Amino acid sequence: MSANDYLRYLRAVKGGPTPQDIEAATGVGAGAYRQIEQRYRAQGTEEELASLAAYFEAPIEELTSRVEWTRKALSAALVEAVEQDAPIQLALRSGQTITGKVQWSDLGAALLQLEDGQEVVVQRHMVDRWQIGAA
Amino acid sequence: MALDLWQLRRQKRMTIDELARTAGVHPALIKAYELGERSIPERDLERLAGALEIDVEEIKVLSDPPPRGPSRPAAPSPLEGDAPRPRYDSGSRYDSGSRYDSGSRYDSGSGSRYDSGAGSRYDSGRPSYGRSDSGRSGYGSSEGRSSYGGGEAGRSGYGGGEAGRSGYGGGEAGRSGYGSSNYGRGYGDRPAPRYDSERPAPRYDSERGPSRPPRSDYRSDRPDQPDRMERRPERPPRKPGGLKRRPQVAPARPSQLEHLKILLQQLDMSGDDLLRLAGKPLSMLNRREASHLLTTCQEMLTERKPERPKGKRQRPYLPESVDEHELVYLTQVQLDESPMHLTLFNGTTLEGTLRGFSPYALTLAANGGDEITVQKLAIAFYQVKPNPSQETADQDGES
Numbered sequence: 001m002s003a004n005d006y007l008r009y010l011r012a013v014k015g016g017p018t019p020q021d022i023e024a025a026t027g028v029g030a031g032a033y034r035q036i037e038q039r040y041r042a043q044g045t046e047e048e049l050a051s052l053a054a055y056f057e058a059p060i061e062e063l064t065s066r067v068e069w070t071r072k073a074l075s076a077a078l079v080e081a082v083e084q085d086a087p088i089q090l091a092l093r094s095g096q097t098i099t100g101k102v103q104w105s106d107l108g109a110a111l112l113q114l115e116d117g118q119e120v121v122v123q124r125h126m127v128d129r130w131q132i133g134a135a
Numbered sequence: 136m137a138l139d140l141w142q143l144r145r146q147k148r149m150t151i152d153e154l155a156r157t158a159g160v161h162p163a164l165i166k167a168y169e170l171g172e173r174s175i176p177e178r179d180l181e182r183l184a185g186a187l188e189i190d191v192e193e194i195k196v197l198s199d200p201p202p203r204g205p206s207r208p209a210a211p212s213p214l215e216g217d218a219p220r221p222r223y224d225s226g227s228r229y230d231s232g233s234r235y236d237s238g239s240r241y242d243s244g245s246g247s248r249y250d251s252g253a254g255s256r257y258d259s260g261r262p263s264y265g266r267s268d269s270g271r272s273g274y275g276s277s278e279g280r281s282s283y284g285g286g287e288a289g290r291s292g293y294g295g296g297e298a299g300r301s302g303y304g305g306g307e308a309g310r311s312g313y314g315s316s317n318y319g320r321g322y323g324d325r326p327a328p329r330y331d332s333e334r335p336a337p338r339y340d341s342e343r344g345p346s347r348p349p350r351s352d353y354r355s356d357r358p359d360q361p362d363r364m365e366r367r368p369e370r371p372p373r374k375p376g377g378l379k380r381r382p383q384v385a386p387a388r389p390s391q392l393e394h395l396k397i398l399l400q401q402l403d404m405s406g407d408d409l410l411r412l413a414g415k416p417l418s419m420l421n422r423r424e425a426s427h428l429l430t431t432c433q434e435m436l437t438e439r440k441p442e443r444p445k446g447k448r449q450r451p452y453l454p455e456s457v458d459e460h461e462l463v464y465l466t467q468v469q470l471d472e473s474p475m476h477l478t479l480f481n482g483t484t485l486e487g488t489l490r491g492f493s494p495y496a497l498t499l500a501a502n503g504g505d506e507i508t509v510q511k512l513a514i515a516f517y518q519v520k521p522n523p524s525q526e527t528a529d530q531d532g533e534s
Contacts, residue, residue: 008512009480009512012510012512012513092515092516093480093515094478094479094480094481094482094515096478096515096516098516104460104464105460106458106459106460106461107458108458108461108494108511109460109461111460111464118518119518119519120516120517120518121461121464121516121517121518121519122515122516123511123514123515123516125512126480126514126515126516
């Protein structure tokens with residue numbers, strides 16, 4: 001899960017405060033939180049991430065370690081898996097691991113065909129880590 | 136027979152800069168070669184010959200300097216003593232008593248810049264704008280001897296009354312009749328336009344705009360006021376140098392050339408095609424020409440491209456910009472009324488048939504009939520089971 005998806009998840013857990021509420025509560029600049037959450041590339045300074053982690057009562061490492069695992073990087077991995085016709089292993093935030101061949105992927109989800117032929121639609125914001133070619 | 140470098144360059148209609156760019160020789164060096172200040176070394180000779188598309192032997196190693204400098208001949212200055220003056224009319228003010236002539240302030244200082252004759256206030260301090268000592272008014276006075284460009288030799292006055300000595304090309308030799316009464320004859324049968332003493336003639340002065348009322352009245356109304364014109368400081372004489380040279384157009388930008396090369400590649404155009412299109416090689420294009428050529432090439436490229444279907448937004452196929460796969464998938468699931476199995480981020484599972492969905496939420500009808508809307512943010516993944524009734528129907532169809 002990328003840092004922005006993780007923040008979206010934390011926001012959902014907290015009851016869904018608006019980005020404006022979060023910016024007002026944390027002192028993050030106007031529009032900055034929305035940028036961090038919505039942009040696909042790495043966003044946010046260390047200070048901003050630290051104040052957000054404090055607000056969501058989450059360890060700062062959880063945020064900073066996800067900065068490089070962006071949605072953009074997940075997109076690239078999904079496209080690569082399709083091109084290689086190789087299975088991809090997705091480790092989810094909930095602790096489960098799903099492995100299958102990518103049928104399609106878009107802005108919000110990816111459809112994997114499992115080895116037994118079943119199909120699973122995985123929400124991208126739940127993907128924590130990934131690995132191509134893992135059986 | 137070998138010729139001077141400047142001669143050859145001019146024959147090829149090239150500027151020093153163009154030659155320098157093509158040959159890869161500094162323009163200052165080329166200037167020095169052309170002026171005969173330096174002899175051309177063999178290496179530069181070869182380069183210059185290549186750029187001029189001639190043999191090395193055709194270039195003189197040490198050029199004689201060109202008669203009027205290394206580049207274009209300088210424009211003749213109108214203020215030069217022996218230089219030919221602009222001649223608009225044999226009898227015009229430029230000839231007789233004008234500022235360009237012997238009566239001019241620039242030459243002898245004896246006359247006015249407006250008038251070399253006796254009537255000018257700049258000359259003698261007498262009332263200005265057409266009132267001479269003998270009452271010869273410039274603005275349609277009965278005498279018609281204008282102080283504007285007139286003088287004794289140029290009894291102009293743009294409609295002067297007496298004998299129609301025109302200011303437009305007036306002077307003794309120019310007693311033409313534009314606006315002059317010429318005893319009321321005018322052109323052909325039409326009455327002559329009346330630019331005569333009853334109304335002030337418009338001032339076609341090279342220095343000022345159209346007419347003003349005669350200043351004599353103004354001055355007589357305010358004798359105590361100093362004349363503004365008298366207070367006005369003399370203008371400094373114009374610097375000699377003649378006409379301004381038109382600034383040269385800068386050579387094409389490297390980015391323009393790069394863009395052109397890409398477009399030409401896309402158009403599958405060869406060097407010959409380019410020469411036919413532009414008339415010269417890429418390296419010799421200036422900025423304006425390159426811009427025009429870019430426009431032409433882009434238009435050609437547009438014509439070749441197939442027209443895109445209208446009505447549907449064109450987007451690149453990137454996962455970040457595509458959000459319709461899940462939409463299509465869920466639409467099919469909803470139509471099939473297939474049961475769904477949702478797993479939420481906290482491990483909770485939900486089952487039901489899809490009743491509706493949006494980009495952010497799914498609405499399921501649980502087996503009991505209750506509807507529940509789940510935010511996608513809360514969903515980890517979901518699976519769709521085949522609809523049992525549809526499976527049965529399919530099996531019946533097969534059997």
